Amino acid sequence: MTHSDGSQSFEMSSTPGTEVLAKHGKLSYLSHLQCSGCGREYSFQEIHTFCPDCQSPLLSIYDLEHVRQELNREEISRRRKGMWRWHELLPVQDPNNIVFLGEGDTALLQVPNAGKALGLTNLYVKDESTNPTGSFKARGLAAAVSKAKELGVKKVIIPTAGNAGGAMAAYAARAKIQALIYMPKDTPHANVEESLMAGAEIVLVDGLISDAAGMAGEKARAEGWFDLSTFKEPYRMEGKKIMGYELAESFGWSLPDVIIYPTGGGTGLVGMWKAFAELEELGWLENTKRPRMVAVQADGCAPVIKAFEAGAAFCDFWIDAHTVASGLRVPKSFADALILKDLRDSNGTAVAVSDQSIMEAQKELGRLEGIFSAPEGAATYAALKELIRRGWVQPDEHIVLFNTGSGLKYLNPNR
Amino acid sequence: MGNKILYIEDNPDNMMLVQRALEARGYHLLKATKGLDGVATAEAEDVDLILLDINLPDIDGYEVARRLRSSEKRALTTVPIIAVTANALKGDAEKALNAGCDVYMSKPINIRELWARVEAFVPTP
Numbered sequence: 001m002t003h004s005d006g007s008q009s010f011e012m013s014s015t016p017g018t019e020v021l022a023k024h025g026k027l028s029y030l031s032h033l034q035c036s037g038c039g040r041e042y043s044f045q046e047i048h049t050f051c052p053d054c055q056s057p058l059l060s061i062y063d064l065e066h067v068r069q070e071l072n073r074e075e076i077s078r079r080r081k082g083m084w085r086w087h088e089l090l091p092v093q094d095p096n097n098i099v100f101l102g103e104g105d106t107a108l109l110q111v112p113n114a115g116k117a118l119g120l121t122n123l124y125v126k127d128e129s130t131n132p133t134g135s136f137k138a139r140g141l142a143a144a145v146s147k148a149k150e151l152g153v154k155k156v157i158i159p160t161a162g163n164a165g166g167a168m169a170a171y172a173a174r175a176k177i178q179a180l181i182y183m184p185k186d187t188p189h190a191n192v193e194e195s196l197m198a199g200a201e202i203v204l205v206d207g208l209i210s211d212a213a214g215m216a217g218e219k220a221r222a223e224g225w226f227d228l229s230t231f232k233e234p235y236r237m238e239g240k241k242i243m244g245y246e247l248a249e250s251f252g253w254s255l256p257d258v259i260i261y262p263t264g265g266g267t268g269l270v271g272m273w274k275a276f277a278e279l280e281e282l283g284w285l286e287n288t289k290r291p292r293m294v295a296v297q298a299d300g301c302a303p304v305i306k307a308f309e310a311g312a313a314f315c316d317f318w319i320d321a322h323t324v325a326s327g328l329r330v331p332k333s334f335a336d337a338l339i340l341k342d343l344r345d346s347n348g349t350a351v352a353v354s355d356q357s358i359m360e361a362q363k364e365l366g367r368l369e370g371i372f373s374a375p376e377g378a379a380t381y382a383a384l385k386e387l388i389r390r391g392w393v394q395p396d397e398h399i400v401l402f403n404t405g406s407g408l409k410y411l412n413p414n415r
Numbered sequence: 416m417g418n419k420i421l422y423i424e425d426n427p428d429n430m431m432l433v434q435r436a437l438e439a440r441g442y443h444l445l446k447a448t449k450g451l452d453g454v455a456t457a458e459a460e461d462v463d464l465i466l467l468d469i470n471l472p473d474i475d476g477y478e479v480a481r482r483l484r485s486s487e488k489r490a491l492t493t494v495p496i497i498a499v500t501a502n503a504l505k506g507d508a509e510k511a512l513n514a515g516c517d518v519y520m521s522k523p524i525n526i527r528e529l530w531a532r533v534e535a536f537v538p539t540p
Binding site: 037038050055210217218320334 | 501525
């Protein structure tokens with residue numbers, strides 16, 4: 001609350017990290033929003049989607065100089081676990097607006113059996129399946145719904161390949177915000193059920209996520225729903241970027257050599273690359289070495305791979321997208337330019353894998369490590385094999401695979 | 416090569432956004448808000464590229480593309496056509512390419528991508 005003398009104080013909250021507010025008196029150091037295309041700046045105190053001038057995604061810019069002066073990394077490490085212990089670097093201003101369901105601080109598992117099978121000594125899986133609603137989507141939607149609540153939004157809409165819809169439904173339910181979800185009619189059953197269970201309204205679309213996006217966008221414009229589509233609002237990326245902060249902390253404030261990431265919309269990949277830049281500016285890293293980022297897609301929907309290999313700055317819309325990994329069935333990301341730029345800036349690469357190799361990888365991760373991964377997560381293991389075949393990774397490099405969700409969400413109840 | 420671009424689009428906001436973006440790069444924009452008007456303008460003028468919305472109030476963008484490609488005016492059988500649509504319904508991209516469009520873009524139109532797509536066919540004046 002704001003006092004008569006202009007100073008601010010906050011109620012204590014059960015949300016991790018916010019107990020220390022009395023010391024700093026400031027929950028977030030968000031400074032402004034900035035267009036990733038033309039650089040135009042916007043206030044974070046108003047509702048924004050993407051840049052109206054050039055129609056590129058907006059980025060959240062923080063006053064990192066003051067964060068550096070007033071906070072140290074050890075303090076964050078001492079806080080109770082959860083994504084919001086990094087609240088200075090997240091966009092919410094008032095702790096009462098934080099919608100927390102337990103997201104963040106997922107396990108970074110060393111996977112020695114899989115590593116041995118592949119001839120690698122330092123292989124890890126960042127296992128996002130323990131997030132609320134069983135996938136990494138919880139992080140982005142926690143941030144986006146919390147900020148939407150803070151900005152007074154009453155109803156949110158999203159097109160989804162599945163997991164983002166389930167996550168939005170859960171956070172919107174807790175925030176008492178109305179939720180409407182457009183998803184392909186062949187979306188995994190669990191995503192439909194979890195969304196309905198959380199009280200969301202669902203429209204099943206005869207098409208892909210791009211079709212759902214077109215319909216949701218039209219509905220949003222016509223009826224004033226706030227659109228939480230990937231990169232069409234600025235804050236989902238902020239939740240996802242915390243994966244990058246957690247990795248740095250887990251590796252003793254340095255970064256792994258290679259990160260292999262399944263790339264549909266690309267929020268996590270772009271978000272982590274942003275986190276690494278922020279970490280460097282904060283002076284929290286032990287060295288300046290950055291990971292090589294690898295985008296993984298299915299060969300039935302590989303717009304990023306095609307554009308990366310062609311040296312293009314944007315992706316072509318992928319015709320006839322199909323893959324068992326529903327989260328990778330994104331014919332063209334709204335942030336394709338950012339994804340491609342970050343891959344190149346990191347000296348990374350892009351790899352397409354077949355559905356068959358994804359299914360084999362899923363079994364292998366289960367058999368060797370007891371991880372029942374989402375097919376998107378398994379795709380990273382399949383891609384790693386291809387990178388080994390190409391000689392692109394070295395046996396002693398620190399390599400992180402991202403398992404973005406639980407395989408349990410993809411069970412077919414009719415089988 | 417000239418710098419004349421025809422944009423067939425019934426949404427005034429999109430029209431204004433694209434006009435601003437392309438004129439800033441030195442292109443000359445011709446405008447049509449209906450499919451039939453667009454075809455007529457393309458027949459009457461020498462255009463170097465056509466931006467084509469799919470959802471138009473009279474004939475749709477697919478039909479516009481088909482009519483342009485079967486025109487007796489030879490230049491229209493090869494003029495680059497970039498399809499732009501908000502309702503990316505299932506198969507729309509395929510339909511646009513099958514109707515004779517060269518490239519498919521979905522809205523919202525990222526201006527940097529638009530510049531890149533246009534410049535691939537018509538160099539900046």
